[in-house]
Structures are given as C-alpha cells and as structure tokens.
Amino acid sequence: MKNQEYIAILGRQPELGLVELESVLGAEQVEVFGRQAALIAEAVHADRLGGAMKVAEVLYRGPLTSLRNLPIDVAELPMRSEGKTPFAISAYGFKDTPKMLMAAGLELKKSLRARGNGSVRLVMASKGLAVSAAELHHNRVIEDGFELLVVASRSEMVIARTLGVQDIDWYSRRDYDRPVRSAKVGMLPPKLAQILVNSVQAQTVYDPFCGTGVIPQEALLLGRTASGSDLSDEMVTATRINLEWLGHQVSQKLPKWQADLADARQVVLPRGCAVVSEGYLGPNLIHAPTPAELTSIRRELQPLYMEALKSWAAQLPSGAEVSICVPAWHIGKVWHYLGLIDELPRLGYTLKSFRGVSAPLLYARADQVVGRQLLLLRKN
Numbered sequence: 001m002k003n004q005e006y007i008a009i010l011g012r013q014p015e016l017g018l019v020e021l022e023s024v025l026g027a028e029q030v031e032v033f034g035r036q037a038a039l040i041a042e043a044v045h046a047d048r049l050g051g052a053m054k055v056a057e058v059l060y061r062g063p064l065t066s067l068r069n070l071p072i073d074v075a076e077l078p079m080r081s082e083g084k085t086p087f088a089i090s091a092y093g094f095k096d097t098p099k100m101l102m103a104a105g106l107e108l109k110k111s112l113r114a115r116g117n118g119s120v121r122l123v124m125a126s127k128g129l130a131v132s133a134a135e136l137h138h139n140r141v142i143e144d145g146f147e148l149l150v151v152a153s154r155s156e157m158v159i160a161r162t163l164g165v166q167d168i169d170w171y172s173r174r175d176y177d178r179p180v181r182s183a184k185v186g187m188l189p190p191k192l193a194q195i196l197v198n199s200v201q202a203q204t205v206y207d208p209f210c211g212t213g214v215i216p217q218e219a220l221l222l223g224r225t226a227s228g229s230d231l232s233d234e235m236v237t238a239t240r241i242n243l244e245w246l247g248h249q250v251s252q253k254l255p256k257w258q259a260d261l262a263d264a265r266q267v268v269l270p271r272g273c274a275v276v277s278e279g280y281l282g283p284n285l286i287h288a289p290t291p292a293e294l295t296s297i298r299r300e301l302q303p304l305y306m307e308a309l310k311s312w313a314a315q316l317p318s319g320a321e322v323s324i325c326v327p328a329w330h331i332g333k334v335w336h337y338l339g340l341i342d343e344l345p346r347l348g349y350t351l352k353s354f355r356g357v358s359a360p361l362l363y364a365r366a367d368q369v370v371g372r373q374l375l376l377l378r379k380n
C-alpha cells in the first residue's frame with residue numbers, strides 16, 4: 001500500500017463514500033480509518049466527491065492520545081502576516097465532550113499566539129465535535145486560516161489540515177433551485193448522483209430513466225458527456241430545461257448533452273457509454289406495503305428491470321459498467337429487495353465488490369419506506 005498522505009471525512013453513509021473513493025482512486029489507494037474516514041493516497045477536491053465532506057492533508061499519524069495532549073507542531077500551521085487568522089478544530093471518532101475539544105483548541109490558540117506573528121480566532125462547532133462546512137465558510141476558515149481535523153480509529157490517531165470542504169450552497173442550489181423539480185418522480189440528491197457517476201470510468205454517461213436530469217447534471221459537472229432518455233415527454237422536457245439552466249450557472253462550458261424520449265427497455269445506448277441511472281421506484285409509499293402489495297409492486301418492477309438490463313447487456317461490450325439505483329422497501333425493521341442480484345449472472349453481469357464494504361449497498365433514511373439499493377455492475 002502506498003503512503004496515504006490525505007484523509008477524507010465521509011458522509012452520512014460512509015460505505016457509499018468508500019465505494020466512491022475506491023472507484024475513483026483504486027482500492028489499493030484507500031484505507032479505511034475509523035468509522036467515518038478513509039486515508040487516501042491522492043488529494044481529490046471534496047466538491048468532486050458526493051460521499052466525502054472534507055479532504056485534508058495528513059500532518060501526523062500515530063498512537064491515539066487524549067485530546068488534551070495533541071502532538072501538533074504549531075510551526076507547521078499557516079498564519080496570516082496581517083489581521084486575525086481564524087482557525088477551527090474538529091474531532092471525529094472521539095467520545096470526548098465539546099468542552100474537552102474546546103480546551104484543546106484554547107491550548108492551541110495559546111501556542112499559536114506564542115509564535116508571535118498576528119492574532120488568532122478560534123472557531124468551534126456549534127453542535128458536537130465537528131465544525132460544519134457552513135461554519136467554516138461563514139468564518140472564512142479555509143480561505144484565511146486553517147482547520148485541524150483530529151480523527152481517531154481504534155488505536156491510532158491522525159491529525160490533518162483541511163484542504164477542501166463540500167460547497168453546500170452549490171449542492172443546495174443544484175438540488176432546490178433547478179427550474180423543474182418533481183415530487184412525483186422523486187428527487188435524487190445530487191451527492192448520490194455524484195457517487196453513482198464516480199462509480200464508473202467511462203467518459204460518456206447514459207441515463208435511460210433520466211426524470212428531471214440530476215444524473216446528467218452531475219455527470220456534466222464532473223466533465224463527462226451525458227445523455228439520457230425517459231418514457232415521459234414531460235420528463236424529457238424537464239431534463240432539457242434543467243440542463244439549459246445548469247449551463248447558465250457555471251462559468252466553464254459544459255460537455256455535450258442530449259435528452260430524448262425512449263423506453264429504457266428498447267433504448268439504443270451510445271458507443272462506449274456507462275449506464276448510470278435511478279430507475280423507476282414504483283409508487284410513493286408513506287406506509288410500509290402489505291405482503292400482497294409488495295408482491296404486486298415486485299411483479300410490476302422486476303420484469304421492467306430484467307428486460308432493461310438484458311437489452312443493455314446485448315449492446316454493451318465486456319467490462320462496461322452499469323450503476324443503477326433500484327427500489328428497496330423498509331418493512332418492520334427489515335429491508336426487502338427487488339431480488340435482482342440472483343438474476344445477474346443470467347443477465348450477463350457481475351456485481352462489483354469493494355474492499356472496504358460488503359453488499360448490499362443501500363441509500364436510505366431511517367424513516368423512509370422506499371429506499372434505493374445501489375447495483376454497481378460490470379458486464380461479463
């Protein structure tokens with residue numbers, strides 16, 4: 001394994017962040033560190049990753065100590081020559097109280113002051129032990145100062161300096177400010193779309209269930225050519241309007257895109273593409289379906305996916321990638337799946353495996369009835 005010089009703080013579902021990092025960097029460049037972080041061999045900007053909130057440069061890796069005795073070399077930390085330097089300290093994987101972290105922050109402030117050049121201002125998390133992206137932006141911590149991350153695994157500790165943080169305002173604009181949104185087809189969070197796009201290598205991404213176009217949107221922002229199609233005329237128009245809008249939101253010229261009317265089971269895929277999609281999730285459910293309802297939903301959806309996957313397999317070359325979200329249902333405390341995994345060999349696909357994660361990959365909130373299972377596949 002290479003020397004892992006950077007650390008990524010993973011999002012709400014760390015396993016999805018790990019899958020993304022392994023896809024982008026290669027499994028041997030990623031080392032799980034504690035429950036919410038991964039050491040990585042290359043710096044990737046957090047904005048290009050849906051599953052990492054912060055990416056930082058490792059300054060120290062060694063045995064775990066208490067927050068009171070952090071082995072920090074203050075001479076390494078950047079201070080402004082004029083004006084106040086804002087700095088923040090965030091801890092991950094520690095059981096200590098915010099008060100303990102505050103004490104560590106104040107200790108550090110004292111040492112920085114003793115360095116003599118300029119004054120410093122300590123920014124602490126308003127809640128918990130980690131300063132949020134919003135708090136960092138608001139206090140210009142990364143621009144004018146620095147944030148230190150203290151990350152614990154079972155027996156080790158990493159101290160790192162944040163290089164980049166996800167731009168949450170921009171995520172929110174491309175989620176909520178798009179001209180066409182649709183509660184009916186469901187809203188795919190841009191971060192999840194980014195994870196799906198990052199899970200494939202191809203330069204061209206095709207979304208055969210494009211809906212309002214979140215996947216093509218995120219693919220274009222990641223520099224991929226993107227096209228999509230949908231069975232509904234209204235949705236094709238929605239994608240077109242949203243992607244036109246996207247073009248006006250960014251200073252760079254977007255790669256080429258296209259949206260057409262087509263049935264996912266009969267669509268002609270562009271040469272060399274990877275299929276990245278969130279398929280039809282069935283009815284919007286507020287309450288868990290009864291066994292009879294679940295049987296009837298499955299009966300409707302299974303053939304749709306089987307036919308679509310079969311038709312794509314007939315067109316894709318060996319090694320081509322398909323990353324698709326399909327529905328899963330939360331009933332009682334158990335997740336029920338569509339049952340496609342057993343069919344994959346017959347359909348001509350292999351489920352990809354990841355070093356730091358075991359299947360099934362699920363994107364869901366605890367209170368949701370319909371979640372999304374991620375099928376990350378390779379054509380045999």
Ligand SMILES: C[S@@+](CC[C@H](N)C(=O)[O-])C[C@H]1O[C@@H](n2cnc3c(N)ncnc32)[C@H](O)[C@@H]1O
Nearest residue numbers: 185209211212213214230231232263264278280
């Ligand atoms: C869950 S939504 C996708 C939402 C999308 N990710 C977005 O960003 O808005 C599923 C989409 O599949 C479309 N759909 C359903 N059956 C289809 C089929 N057989 N072929 C193509 N599209 C289909 C629906 O019209 C709907 O827009």
